[in-house]
Amino acid sequence: MKKTLKISLIVLGSLLALTLLLNIGFSLWLKYKLPDYLKNKTPYEISYQSLNVEILSGSISANQIKVKTKQPDDLEGVALDGTLEDLYISRLGLVKLLKDNQIEANSIKLKNPNLKIRLSKPKVDKVAKEATPFFIKNIEIENGNLDVTQFNGTKYFSSRKLNLNIKNLSLNDNPSELPFALDSYKITANDFFFLMSPAYSINSSKVVTNNGQLSINDFELKPMLDFKDWEKSFKNQKSLFHIKSKNLSFDDLIFSKTKLSLKNAKIQEPEFIIQNRDNKIVKSNDKKSNFNIDFQNLDIVNGKLSILKSNGNQSLSLAQFNANIKDFLMDEETSKSKIPFTYQDYKITGKKFFYDAGEYYTMNLSTFNMTPQNIDLLNFKLNPKISRAEFVRMIPMEDDLFDISANRIQLSGLKWKFENDKPNISLKTVKLHQVDANIFRSKIPKDNPKEKLLYSKLLRTIKFPLVVENLNLIQSKLVYEEDKPDSNGPGKVFFTDFNMNVKNLNSNKQKGANTKVPIVINCKFMGVSPMKVNWNFDTGNMRDQFTIGGYINNLPANDINPFIKPYMNITATGTITSLNYDFKGNNDIMNGKFRITHKDLKVSVLDKDTKEKKKFLSAIANLVVKKDSQKFPESVDIYVERNKERSFFNFYWKGIEDGLKKSLLVIKI
Structure with a gap:
C-alpha cells in the first residue's frame, strides 16, 4: 500500500513539474520571440520602450507604446494609429492570439491611450457569424482619448479624458437579450459619442459615476438621418x-443578460421629439424580447414633448410636464398582458397640452394632473379648425x-383592469365645471341615413364593462343651432346655469348589476326661464324604453321665436307662465301629456318662403288662442313616431313641438 502511494505521488509530482517546466519554457520563448512576432506577424508597426512578460502569472506589460497600421488603405483589418503610455494584460490567451487573432484575457489596463481606430469592413460572403474579436472580463482605461470609425469613415465612438473600470464583462449574441452583462462599472468621460445603430447616436458632454450613481450631462439621442432619408431606409x-x-x-x-x-x-429638462410616418409600416420579423426592465423610481422634471406628422406639423405637444413613476416592471410575465408592464404608482402633471x-x-388643455385614481384637467377646449361654411362644404x-x-x-x-383582453373601467365621480358647448348642424347637406341610436343602446354598444357612479355637469351652457336652407338664419335653443346629475352610467356588461340610469337636469331655458327635466332609461332594456318629463316656468314667448320660427313658421308674444310635459317612449314612438298656461299670448303666422306675417291667418289663429290662462288648462295628448335617422333630442323636440301646435294652434292652418 505504501509502495503504491509512493509511486502515485512520484507520477503526480512529475506531471506537475513537467507542466511547470513547459509553462516556464513557453513563457521564456514568448518573452524573447514576442517582439519578433509583433514586428513581422501583425499588420501594425509597434514600438515600445520596454516589454515585460511575467512568467508565473502569464501577464504582459509594456510602456511608451506607439502603434501604426502598416497598410492603412487595407479595409479587411482593424487600423490603429496612436500611443499608449502603459499597457498591462493579465492571463492572455496566447494560443487564441497566435492561432485565431482573438484576444482573450482576464483583464487589460490602458494608461493615457491616444488612439484612432478604424474598424474592418464586414465580410459580405461570410457563412457563419464571425467570432467576437476580443473577450476581456475586466477593462480599465485611464485618461484615454479614443476615436473609433467604421471602415467607411463614419464616426462610431469617441471620448475625451475617458476613465473606465469594468468588472466581469460578458458579451451576448442573443438578439432577444441585452448585448452585455457586467458586475460593476465606473466611468468618467468628456465629449462622449456612440453610434448605437445606423439610425441613432448617443451624445453627452460629460459622463461620470460617483458612489454608485451614473450622471450624464447634455444627453442626446440624435437621429443620424433627416426624416425623408430615414423614411426610405427604415420601412x-x-x-x-x-x-x-x-x-x-x-x-x-445593474446590467445582466436578461435584466436592466x-x-x-432622474431625467432633467428632457425634450422628446417624435415624428411619425403616414403610410403603413412593413411588419418586422424581430423576435420577442426576453429581458426585464425594472425602474424602482423614475422622475422626469420639466420635460417637453412634441409629436410631429410626416410633414413636420404638430400632432401633439406638451410645453412642460413632470412625471414620477414608482416600481415600473416589464418582464416576460407582464408582456403577456394587454398592458405589457406594471407599476405601483405614478403622478403626471403638465401645462399647455395641444x-x-x-x-x-x-x-x-392649460394644465392637467393625473394619478392612477384621479385625473384633473383645467381649461379644456375642443375647437373647430374651420368655419361653419367651410364645414358644410366639406361634409358629404x-x-x-x-x-x-x-x-x-x-x-x-x-x-381599471384588463379581463379577457378587454378593459374594465369604473369611476366614482366625473365632474365637468362651466362647460360651454355649442352644437351646430346644417340641413343643407343631404341626410345621413345611418340610424342614430338612443342612449341606452349607444351605451350597450360599448364592448367592455364601464360604470360611472355619478356624472355631474355644473354651471354650464349648452347651445344647439340648426340651419335650414329655407330659413333666415339658424334655429337656436340654449340653456344656461345648466346643472345635470347622471347616476349609474353603464354599458350593461356586468352580470346582475343595476342598469337603470336616472338623470336630473336643472337649468334656465333660453337664459331666463327655470327648467327642470327628469329623464330615465335602462341600458338593460332591449326595447330602449325611456321616460322624460319636466317643466319650464315664466317663459317669454319672444325667447322661443328663434327656434319655432324656422320649424313652425310662427312667432309669438306674451308669456308662457308654465309648460309641463310627461312623455314615455321607446325606439319607435313617444306619447304622453303636454300642457301650458299663458298670459297675453299672441301668435303670428308666417309665410313659409318669405317669412312675412300672414295677417288674415294670424287673426284667425289668435281667435282660438286663449289670451289669458290663469288656471291650469286641460292637457293635450302628444304622439310622435321616431325618425331613426335623427337623434334622441330631435325625437324629444318633436314631442314638445307637437304639444305646442296642439296647444297654441287648435285649428290646422
Missing part, C-alpha cells in the same frame, strides 16, 4: 425619435360641428 419603423436632456442620473444601475435595473432615475384631433378639430352628409370648452374636468375614484 419597418413607424417613428423617428430625437431626445435631449440636460442631465440623466441613475442609482444602482435601476433606482432613483392635440390635433383630426380633420375638423384641435384640443387644448349631415353632421354636427362642435365648439366645446370646460373650465375644469375632474375624474375621481378611477379603477
Whole structure:
C-alpha cells in the first residue's frame, strides 16, 4: 500500500513539474520571440520602450507604446494609429492570439491611450457569424482619448479624458437579450459619442459615476438621418425619435443578460421629439424580447414633448410636464398582458397640452394632473379648425360641428383592469365645471341615413364593462343651432346655469348589476326661464324604453321665436307662465301629456318662403288662442313616431313641438 502511494505521488509530482517546466519554457520563448512576432506577424508597426512578460502569472506589460497600421488603405483589418503610455494584460490567451487573432484575457489596463481606430469592413460572403474579436472580463482605461470609425469613415465612438473600470464583462449574441452583462462599472468621460445603430447616436458632454450613481450631462439621442432619408431606409419603423436632456442620473444601475435595473432615475429638462410616418409600416420579423426592465423610481422634471406628422406639423405637444413613476416592471410575465408592464404608482402633471384631433378639430388643455385614481384637467377646449361654411362644404352628409370648452374636468375614484383582453373601467365621480358647448348642424347637406341610436343602446354598444357612479355637469351652457336652407338664419335653443346629475352610467356588461340610469337636469331655458327635466332609461332594456318629463316656468314667448320660427313658421308674444310635459317612449314612438298656461299670448303666422306675417291667418289663429290662462288648462295628448335617422333630442323636440301646435294652434292652418 505504501509502495503504491509512493509511486502515485512520484507520477503526480512529475506531471506537475513537467507542466511547470513547459509553462516556464513557453513563457521564456514568448518573452524573447514576442517582439519578433509583433514586428513581422501583425499588420501594425509597434514600438515600445520596454516589454515585460511575467512568467508565473502569464501577464504582459509594456510602456511608451506607439502603434501604426502598416497598410492603412487595407479595409479587411482593424487600423490603429496612436500611443499608449502603459499597457498591462493579465492571463492572455496566447494560443487564441497566435492561432485565431482573438484576444482573450482576464483583464487589460490602458494608461493615457491616444488612439484612432478604424474598424474592418464586414465580410459580405461570410457563412457563419464571425467570432467576437476580443473577450476581456475586466477593462480599465485611464485618461484615454479614443476615436473609433467604421471602415467607411463614419464616426462610431469617441471620448475625451475617458476613465473606465469594468468588472466581469460578458458579451451576448442573443438578439432577444441585452448585448452585455457586467458586475460593476465606473466611468468618467468628456465629449462622449456612440453610434448605437445606423439610425441613432448617443451624445453627452460629460459622463461620470460617483458612489454608485451614473450622471450624464447634455444627453442626446440624435437621429443620424433627416426624416425623408430615414423614411426610405427604415420601412419597418413607424417613428423617428430625437431626445435631449440636460442631465440623466441613475442609482444602482445593474446590467445582466436578461435584466436592466435601476433606482432613483432622474431625467432633467428632457425634450422628446417624435415624428411619425403616414403610410403603413412593413411588419418586422424581430423576435420577442426576453429581458426585464425594472425602474424602482423614475422622475422626469420639466420635460417637453412634441409629436410631429410626416410633414413636420404638430400632432401633439406638451410645453412642460413632470412625471414620477414608482416600481415600473416589464418582464416576460407582464408582456403577456394587454398592458405589457406594471407599476405601483405614478403622478403626471403638465401645462399647455395641444392635440390635433383630426380633420375638423384641435384640443387644448392649460394644465392637467393625473394619478392612477384621479385625473384633473383645467381649461379644456375642443375647437373647430374651420368655419361653419367651410364645414358644410366639406361634409358629404349631415353632421354636427362642435365648439366645446370646460373650465375644469375632474375624474375621481378611477379603477381599471384588463379581463379577457378587454378593459374594465369604473369611476366614482366625473365632474365637468362651466362647460360651454355649442352644437351646430346644417340641413343643407343631404341626410345621413345611418340610424342614430338612443342612449341606452349607444351605451350597450360599448364592448367592455364601464360604470360611472355619478356624472355631474355644473354651471354650464349648452347651445344647439340648426340651419335650414329655407330659413333666415339658424334655429337656436340654449340653456344656461345648466346643472345635470347622471347616476349609474353603464354599458350593461356586468352580470346582475343595476342598469337603470336616472338623470336630473336643472337649468334656465333660453337664459331666463327655470327648467327642470327628469329623464330615465335602462341600458338593460332591449326595447330602449325611456321616460322624460319636466317643466319650464315664466317663459317669454319672444325667447322661443328663434327656434319655432324656422320649424313652425310662427312667432309669438306674451308669456308662457308654465309648460309641463310627461312623455314615455321607446325606439319607435313617444306619447304622453303636454300642457301650458299663458298670459297675453299672441301668435303670428308666417309665410313659409318669405317669412312675412300672414295677417288674415294670424287673426284667425289668435281667435282660438286663449289670451289669458290663469288656471291650469286641460292637457293635450302628444304622439310622435321616431325618425331613426335623427337623434334622441330631435325625437324629444318633436314631442314638445307637437304639444305646442296642439296647444297654441287648435285649428290646422
